[in-house]
Amino acid sequence: MSPYKEIIDNLLDGSIVTAILRIIMGLLFLYSGYFKMIDPQVFAPVISNYGILPELLIPYTAIILPVLELILGALLIIGYKVKASSFLSLILMIIFITAVTVNLIKGNNFNCGCFELGRFGISENISIGLIVRDLIFAAILALLLITKNSPFSIDSRKK
Amino acid sequence: MTLIDPKILKESLIIVLLSIGIALTINLFHPKGYILIEKNRIKSKIIYISGEEAKIKYDKGAALFVDSRSAYEFMRGHIKGALSVPAYPESASFNKIKKYFNRLQEPIELVIYCTGRSCGTSKDLADRLFGLGYKRHIYIIKEGYPKWVELGYPVKESERR
Numbered sequence: 001m002s003p004y005k006e007i008i009d010n011l012l013d014g015s016i017v018t019a020i021l022r023i024i025m026g027l028l029f030l031y032s033g034y035f036k037m038i039d040p041q042v043f044a045p046v047i048s049n050y051g052i053l054p055e056l057l058i059p060y061t062a063i064i065l066p067v068l069e070l071i072l073g074a075l076l077i078i079g080y081k082v083k084a085s086s087f088l089s090l091i092l093m094i095i096f097i098t099a100v101t102v103n104l105i106k107g108n109n110f111n112c113g114c115f116e117l118g119r120f121g122i123s124e125n126i127s128i129g130l131i132v133r134d135l136i137f138a139a140i141l142a143l144l145l146i147t148k149n150s151p152f153s154i155d156s157r158k159k
Numbered sequence: 160m161t162l163i164d165p166k167i168l169k170e171s172l173i174i175v176l177l178s179i180g181i182a183l184t185i186n187l188f189h190p191k192g193y194i195l196i197e198k199n200r201i202k203s204k205i206i207y208i209s210g211e212e213a214k215i216k217y218d219k220g221a222a223l224f225v226d227s228r229s230a231y232e233f234m235r236g237h238i239k240g241a242l243s244v245p246a247y248p249e250s251a252s253f254n255k256i257k258k259y260f261n262r263l264q265e266p267i268e269l270v271i272y273c274t275g276r277s278c279g280t281s282k283d284l285a286d287r288l289f290g291l292g293y294k295r296h297i298y299i300i301k302e303g304y305p306k307w308v309e310l311g312y313p314v315k316e317s318e319r320r
Binding site for chain 1: 164166167168170171173174175178182183186189191193
């Protein structure tokens with residue numbers, strides 16, 4: 001058995017590495033949801049920038065998306081309903097990637113409103129780099145979705 | 160194993176519904192939450208009118224004129240009979256709305272104006288009134304106060320020049 005196959009099998013089976021990745025993703029979602037929740041009226045114009053949603057749905061999205069991110073983050077960290085939460089997170093990530101890609105193609109340039117890194121002076125304008133970052137996140141979430149077990153989680157204790 | 164088990168879909172749906180429920184509840188108490196009365200926003204809307212149209216409403220006495228500029232600008236000169244409800248600062252704006260609440264509720268058209276084409280305070284004030292549940296259309300004088308003055312319509316100016 002080649003060592004690579006062993007590593008891949010380990011990942012697919014669920015190991016400490018997937019547990020760490022799961023918790024990191026959870027923390028990211030918690031963090032991003034929290035900052036978006038503080039001020040929905042700041043977040044709403046960001047959604048509006050993407051020009052994808054009808055005006056009427058924007059306030060609802062500004063309210064619901066941060067809470068969804070917080071809940072998904074918490075579920076991923078404690079490892080409860082890991083499959084469902086990684087599935088939903090993956091869908092969100094795919095939506096984000098699509099939204100950024102569409103706007104990049106249109107030649108738009110604005111703050112992506114992902115992690116509020118502007119607070120720390122880090123530019124977060126939509127870019128190819130952002131898409132790559134989100135693709136990596138999406139890959140991690142897809143991995144979490146297909147692993148057999150989720151070590152260090154509530155799900156694994158119940159078995 | 161199929162990639163997306165029906166169980167995962169069901170649990171995902173529950174998570175989404177739960178999030179929506181929690182989010183709407185939080186929004187009720189969130190200091191910066193939304194007043195989700197979008198229905199009113201669709202029904203009533205902002206209508207931009209010219210200075211001349213505003214004057215017709217003025218002459219008929221069919222409208223209440225509201226000055227959304229700052230209190231200082233209002234003091235310097237304003238449309239005769241207008242109320243001063245500055246759009247900013249927000250707290251002052253809310254206080255003024257509270258003060259004139261009964262007058263704003265009168266079955267009379269509301270005409271808001273500010274310094275002209277590019278000033279956004281009239282629209283901001285109108286949106287705030289809609290947010291507070293104002294149900295009728297709101298008229299905004301497109302070219303604002305300068306046009307009114309230019310047309311020689313009635314104004315009240317401060318004696319201190």
